[in-house]
Amino acid sequence: MTDLERNAARTLDAADPIALWRGRFHLPRTANAEPLVYLCGHSLGAQPVQAARYVEEVMRDWRELGVEGHFAAQRPWLSYHAALAAPLGRLVGALPHEVVAMNTLTVNLHLMLVSFYRPAGARTALLIEKHAFPSDRYAAESQVRWHGLDPVHDLIEIESRPGEDCLRTEDIIDRIQREGQRIATVMLPGVQYLTGQALDIPAITAAAQSQGCKVGWDLAHAIGNVPVSLHESGADFAVWCHYKYVNGGPGAVGGAFVHERHARSPDLPRLSGWWGNDPAERFRMAAQFTATAGADGWQLSNPPILAMAPLLTSLEYFDAVGLTQLRDKSVQLTGFLEALLRRHLNDRVQVVTPADPAQRGAALSLRLRLSRDQARTVFVGLQRRGVLTDWREPDVIRVAPVPFYNSFEDVWQFVAALDAELAGTGA
Numbered sequence: 001m002t003d004l005e006r007n008a009a010r011t012l013d014a015a016d017p018i019a020l021w022r023g024r025f026h027l028p029r030t031a032n033a034e035p036l037v038y039l040c041g042h043s044l045g046a047q048p049v050q051a052a053r054y055v056e057e058v059m060r061d062w063r064e065l066g067v068e069g070h071f072a073a074q075r076p077w078l079s080y081h082a083a084l085a086a087p088l089g090r091l092v093g094a095l096p097h098e099v100v101a102m103n104t105l106t107v108n109l110h111l112m113l114v115s116f117y118r119p120a121g122a123r124t125a126l127l128i129e130k131h132a133f134p135s136d137r138y139a140a141e142s143q144v145r146w147h148g149l150d151p152v153h154d155l156i157e158i159e160s161r162p163g164e165d166c167l168r169t170e171d172i173i174d175r176i177q178r179e180g181q182r183i184a185t186v187m188l189p190g191v192q193y194l195t196g197q198a199l200d201i202p203a204i205t206a207a208a209q210s211q212g213c214k215v216g217w218d219l220a221h222a223i224g225n226v227p228v229s230l231h232e233s234g235a236d237f238a239v240w241c242h243y244k245y246v247n248g249g250p251g252a253v254g255g256a257f258v259h260e261r262h263a264r265s266p267d268l269p270r271l272s273g274w275w276g277n278d279p280a281e282r283f284r285m286a287a288q289f290t291a292t293a294g295a296d297g298w299q300l301s302n303p304p305i306l307a308m309a310p311l312l313t314s315l316e317y318f319d320a321v322g323l324t325q326l327r328d329k330s331v332q333l334t335g336f337l338e339a340l341l342r343r344h345l346n347d348r349v350q351v352v353t354p355a356d357p358a359q360r361g362a363a364l365s366l367r368l369r370l371s372r373d374q375a376r377t378v379f380v381g382l383q384r385r386g387v388l389t390d391w392r393e394p395d396v397i398r399v400a401p402v403p404f405y406n407s408f409e410d411v412w413q414f415v416a417a418l419d420a421e422l423a424g425t426g427a
């Protein structure tokens with residue numbers, strides 16, 4: 001690691017057209033208030049400075065208006081969630097009425113599977129990936145059992161080829177084509193949480209739908225990270241959370257997408273609650289449920305306004321910068337990270353994430369060529385040096401330079417710290 005490279009990083013920062021956004025986030029610090037190189041936006045995004053103001057606004061309206069805040073608040077609570085729909089639609093390439101912010105990711109996944117995993121006749125299987133995030137796996141397996149089916153037969157798990165970490169699009173499509181007639185629903189990640197691989201949403205959606213399957217996407221690691229065109233892809237549904245790249249805060253309200261072609265199908269089976277009822281009918285308190293058209297018709301409860309306030313802030317940030325600009329920087333930033341790793345640590349660090357920028361987002365997953373215990377020690381050592389990444393069992397360090405608030409110099413500091421730690425192990 002050379003000073004020349006550090007200067008190159010600083011030059012890139014000086015030329016970065018969105019560098020000033022870093023100052024609009026609170027970046028976490030160490031216990032002694034030292035600056036931290038925060039590379040964990042894939043796990044919990046940093047706090048937008050404006051978020052506190054939006055939360056305080058809700059606290060004030062509640063304090064001063066009580067129940068009247070539903071109508072008279074600065075942003076009336078009755079329609080608060082509706083203000084999120086248009087900016088959310090822009091983030092995932094959907095029409096505003098195709099998306100809704102509600103519940104949390106796993107809850108939304110269950111709600112969507114209730115509507116879009118309807119095993120019948122010979123078509124009973126649910127296809128996921130073998131290394132799905134545990135919550136997705138538990139949700140999928142429990143849905144299969146809920147229908148009285150046996151996961152051994154009806155939960156199909158796609159996996160990568162022996163010796164490979166990432167899935168190949170052609171293998172996914174081939175499996176769907178071979179088994180399509182028994183697959184009710186395909187549910188896959190937009191960006192895989194462990195490897196950082198971005199899947200080809202349009203191609204896989206088209207292949208599955210040509211077999212008559214329903215298709216849904218988990219965008220937990222994709223939203224706010226890579227461009228997605230949900231509407232155009234034709235996907236039936238999608239779900240995601242907002243606390244990773246969308247910076248909505250810990251446990252932030254999640255999101256869901258229902259394609260327009262299902263939006264006006266009140267007969268589509270669903271689990272209902274009063275907030276999904278047509279707003280014109282909702283307060284008549286009648287026995288009859290009339291689903292609101294669009295994704296709003298899947299809402300259950302009146303939403304947690306306080307939890308939505310940071311999300312509203314963050315979506316305004318995204319609208320102000322635009323995902324195109326963020327993505328441009330992201331490709332450059334992650335490319336810089338990869339180049340430094342390859343130049344200095346190629347023999348000691350394996351990059352698990354695909355090298356093709358079109359097949360990845362901001363994060364790189366790294367496997368150290370060490371024993372698991374030594375690798376863990378290196379990970380902890382990074383933290384001691386003020387560089388925060390995360391560890392995912394069995395042996396992966398995930399590093400996400402987030403274009404909104406990370407700099408090229410952050411990336412340089414990470415690689416320098418890793419280099420120093422690895423030197424310490426004698427590797």
Ligand SMILES: *Cc1c(COP(=O)(O)O)cnc(C)c1O
Pocket residue numbers: 104105106107133135136189193218220221241254
């Ligand atoms: C982060 C993440 C989750 C978390 O689920 P919650 O219901 O929000 O706790 C689920 N699935 C995937 C793929 C994730 O990356």
